[in-house]
Amino acid sequence: MGGRQIDDTGGAEGVAPPSDQTKPPDPPPLQTRVLRPRFTASGSEYFRIWLVNLLLVVATLGLYLPFAKARRLRYFYANTLVGGEPLAFHGDAWKMLRGHLVMLVLFGVYAASDHLSAWDALAAAVALAALWPALWRSALMFRLANTSWRGLRLGFDGSLAGAYLALLPVGLPALALVTAQTWGMDGLDPADPEAVGLGLGRSTPYAAAALLAGLLLSPWALARVRRYQHGGYRYAGRAARLTVDNFDFYALAVKTVALALAALPLAAIPFGLVEAAHLAPDGLSGGQTARKAAAPYVMLPVALVFWLTFQGMAAYFSSRLQNLCWNHTRAPQLQFNSALRAGALARLTLKNLALTALTLGLYRPFAVVQVHRLRLQAVTLQLPGDHTHWQAGTDVRPGSGSGEMSGDFFGIDLGL
Amino acid sequence: MALPPPPANPGATPAPLGRWFDGRKAQGLAVRLARDSSHLLLWPLQPPLPAEPAGRYPLQALTWPEPTRHGVYQLILPDGGVLRLDDAPTWDRWARAHHLRTPLAARWAQSWRSSALAGVLLVALMAGAWRWAIPWAAQHAAQAMPDTVRQTIDREVVAEFTRRGWLQPSALPAEQQQQVRDALAQALARAYAAAPAGPQPPGAQAPTRPPASSPLPPLPRHRLSFHRMPKALGPNAFALPGGQIVVNDALVALLRATPPATVHPALLGVLAHELGHVQGQHGLQLVAQAGAMGVLMGWWVGDHSAVLAGVPTVLAQAGYSRTHERAADAEALRVMQAAGLDPTAMAEFFRRLAKALPERDGDSLSLGLSSHPADQERIAFFERAGQRPRP
Numbered sequence: 107m108g109g110r111q112i113d114d115t116g117g118a119e120g121v122a123p124p125s126d127q128t129k130p131p132d133p134p135p136l137q138t139r140v141l142r143p144r145f146t147a148s149g150s151e152y153f154r155i156w157l158v159n160l161l162l163v164v165a166t167l168g169l170y171l172p173f174a175k176a177r178r179l180r181y182f183y184a185n186t187l188v189g190g191e192p193l194a195f196h197g198d199a200w201k202m203l204r205g206h207l208v209m210l211v212l213f214g215v216y217a218a219s220d221h222l223s224a225w226d227a228l229a230a231a232v233a234l235a236a237l238w239p240a241l242w243r244s245a246l247m248f249r250l251a252n253t254s255w256r257g258l259r260l261g262f263d264g265s266l267a268g269a270y271l272a273l274l275p276v277g278l279p280a281l282a283l284v285t286a287q288t289w290g291m292d293g294l295d296p297a298d299p300e301a302v303g304l305g306l307g308r309s310t311p312y313a314a315a316a317l318l319a320g321l322l323l324s325p326w327a328l329a330r331v332r333r334y335q336h337g338g339y340r341y342a343g344r345a346a347r348l349t350v351d352n353f354d355f356y357a358l359a360v361k362t363v364a365l366a367l368a369a370l371p372l373a374a375i376p377f378g379l380v381e382a383a384h385l386a387p388d389g390l391s392g393g394q395t396a397r398k399a400a401a402p403y404v405m406l407p408v409a410l411v412f413w414l415t416f417q418g419m420a421a422y423f424s425s426r427l428q429n430l431c432w433n434h435t436r437a438p439q440l441q442f443n444s445a446l447r448a449g450a451l452a453r454l455t456l457k458n459l460a461l462t463a464l465t466l467g468l469y470r471p472f473a474v475v476q477v478h479r480l481r482l483q484a485v486t487l488q489l490p491g492d493h494t495h496w497q498a499g500t501d502v503r504p505g506s507g508s509g510e511m512s513g514d515f516f517g518i519d520l521g522l
Numbered sequence: 523m524a525l526p527p528p529p530a531n532p533g534a535t536p537a538p539l540g541r542w543f544d545g546r547k548a549q550g551l552a553v554r555l556a557r558d559s560s561h562l563l564l565w566p567l568q569p570p571l572p573a574e575p576a577g578r579y580p581l582q583a584l585t586w587p588e589p590t591r592h593g594v595y596q597l598i599l600p601d602g603g604v605l606r607l608d609d610a611p612t613w614d615r616w617a618r619a620h621h622l623r624t625p626l627a628a629r630w631a632q633s634w635r636s637s638a639l640a641g642v643l644l645v646a647l648m649a650g651a652w653r654w655a656i657p658w659a660a661q662h663a664a665q666a667m668p669d670t671v672r673q674t675i676d677r678e679v680v681a682e683f684t685r686r687g688w689l690q691p692s693a694l695p696a697e698q699q700q701q702v703r704d705a706l707a708q709a710l711a712r713a714y715a716a717a718p719a720g721p722q723p724p725g726a727q728a729p730t731r732p733p734a735s736s737p738l739p740p741l742p743r744h745r746l747s748f749h750r751m752p753k754a755l756g757p758n759a760f761a762l763p764g765g766q767i768v769v770n771d772a773l774v775a776l777l778r779a780t781p782p783a784t785v786h787p788a789l790l791g792v793l794a795h796e797l798g799h800v801q802g803q804h805g806l807q808l809v810a811q812a813g814a815m816g817v818l819m820g821w822w823v824g825d826h827s828a829v830l831a832g833v834p835t836v837l838a839q840a841g842y843s844r845t846h847e848r849a850a851d852a853e854a855l856r857v858m859q860a861a862g863l864d865p866t867a868m869a870e871f872f873r874r875l876a877k878a879l880p881e882r883d884g885d886s887l888s889l890g891l892s893s894h895p896a897d898q899e900r901i902a903f904f905e906r907a908g909q910r911p912r913p
Binding site: 147153157158159160164187257342496497 | 543545546550585587588591592595598602627628630631632634640644651
């Protein structure tokens with residue numbers, strides 16, 4: 107590892123005192139530098155931005171949402187320092203407003219179609235699903251093309267066909283599931299319980315098959331989505347690619363499920379304790395009503411424990427997924443390393459959930475900042491010392507704003 | 523908007539320094555900032571000093587830096603470049619001296635005091651929306667909804683309740699059901715017509731127009747059906763948006779009239795109360811309000827806490843129902859009085875109900891008799907009305 111130096115304080119270049127007007131000597135190009143991003147946002151600062159944003163969004167009935175989003179991104183980017191230089195967000199909030207309105211109309215039409223017949227609703231769902239990959243790609247393009255580091259734009263160069271192919275293993279089983287259910291109830295009266303039973307009876311085998319297929323395909327689907335996403339990333343004319351086998355995604359899914367199965371008996375212990383505590387007085391008084399009255403008090407902690415277990419599993423899965431994807435993302439002269447610890451993320455998630463609940467949601471901006479810091483600072487970038495002399499690629503083309511708002515549902519992690 | 527002129531003595535505040543990235547090279551250029559009447563000028567720091575500034579941007583086209591303590595101030599430039607400022611306080615002083623104003627929303631979040639004001643305004647706004655705007659919008663949305671949609675909702679809800687086993691076929695004899703239907707039709711005919719039109723045909727459903735001079739809304743379309751419900755639900759009745767009124771056997775049994783061939787006036791009172799819910803479209807309002815509240819709460823609490831978001835919505839709904847219950851009670855009273863029935867019979871109903879279900883606020887259909895105003899208050903309402911001379 108000779109010739110490599112970790113730089114997590116920020117490069118000397120750029121923060122030089124004004125008196126030092128001589129150009130710093132260029133580092134030799136072959137010397138590799140390892141940059142660890144720093145996230146300097148503070149919860150209290152973001153809390154105030156969030157509060158003002160919230161007020162303006164509510165007061166404008168949601169029209170301020172894209173502006174709030176642009177402000178949030180500008181704040182987050184200004185506090186994301188890579189080698190001492192921040193990211194910058196160039197997105198135009200007015201353009202994002204257009205996209206926001208398009209999405210509103212799209213979902214409005216979709217929601218209205220729910221009142222039509224079952225087959226019409228299915229047609230609307232299919233139409234939305236058919237549009238979705240294009241919107242997703244457009245969102246990726248918009249976000250990346252409006253993000254810069256050292257003045258050079260990031261970019262997303264995934265093809266339209268690629269977006270459809272990437273989402274196909276998700277879309278097809280979902281479509282099959284919805285079609286099976288619609289077909290099952292075709293021509294039957296939903297108000298007639300016997301007809302409902304009949305409809306469920308004839309569609310359930312197909313619906314179950316579609317669901318099972320979707321579950322079995324989901325790691326593969328995730329692998330395709332991530333390969334498309336990371337493979338489209340560009341910086342300074344350098345194209346990234348994600349080289350992970352489908353096997354790794356299946357292994358991660360199996361490990362997560364195995365961990366969940368191992369954790370469930372543990373989660374069941376409090377259930378047993380609570381149940382025992384309620385059974386004991388029952389034996390004495392024989393009061394069936396007392397037990398029945400206690401039912402919600404039994405179910406609440408049980409539901410809570412299962413929910414917390416689920417949150418823990420989600421933290422494990424998402425941390426391992428981040429590591430898997432970024433450790434295998436490479437571009438010419440550029441590579442990443444991610445060492446996010448699942449335990450740290452799980453602990454932070456649980457702490458954040460508890461504090462958010464205790465403060466009736468006021469803690470949320472603090473939680474967002476902390477999770478973002480943990481995730482971002484687990485990553486390092488490895489690139490040659492002469493990256494400060496890189497030039498913009500020729501593929502600079504901003505996407506349209508309408509995809510950006512829809513892209514938020516997917517959450518492009520790290521914003522890198 | 524005209525820009526303020528540069529100050530008379532521009533040298534008084536030191537010029538901010540920064541690094542200018544033009545969007546084409548990763549190597550930034552160290553610059554000193556200056557301005558003329560309308561433009562921001564970027565002068566290279568490195569000698570030799572050129573005759574022209576390296577960059578020149580209209581001040582109004584700049585995207586202002588988001589104030590941050592630990593992060594970096596950046597000016598987003600209209601040509602796709604970015605200007606990274608070395609030192610935030612120098613920039614702040616310089617921008618102030620040049621009367622360049624940070625956008626309102628950004629300035630707002632800078633101090634705790636103004637942020638707290640935003641919090642107070644937010645709470646006031648939400649309270650106002652909760653008290654006036656959401657009910658108003660929900661009511662209009664409910665009234666504008668086409669009848670076919672309401673009928674669909676009724677069918678779906680009945681189907682769902684049937685699936686859950688809450689609605690089973692009634693054990694009441696058909697003639698007793700018809701008796702209740704006839705009595706209700708008769709009472710409604712009197713309440714909704716100027717002169718009693720005599721006995722209505724059985725199962726009359728057509729909307730009856732009130733006389734033109736009366737401010738009464740038309741009698742809503744409705745349909746009465748009888749069902750058996752699980753014991754836990756107790757004596758119960760509920761109305762759905764499309765006019766489907768469901769009453770359970772336990773309620774009919776609870777209001778058994780003393781001469782067995784007649785219908786207890788309180789049973790008609792309860793049915794008129796449910797009809798009041800249909801008329802006010804309370805059910806749809808509840809759904810619309812719950813939806814609006816869900817959206818708001820979802821945004822407030824955040825994506826990952828759907829569980830938390832649900833709780834306040836449910837809590838808030840109880841408060842809403844009370845207003846609706848009072849409106850429905852008023853309708854029940856109006857129908858009873860018009861039909862010549864004694865309103866104090868309703869007081870008797872509440873007493874019997876309290877005896878039949880000592881812990882009534884446990885499990886109950888939320889559309890039915892739960893989340894009602896306190897019995898005492900309602901008993902007093904009907905008893906007072908009974909003591910007053912009839913209009």
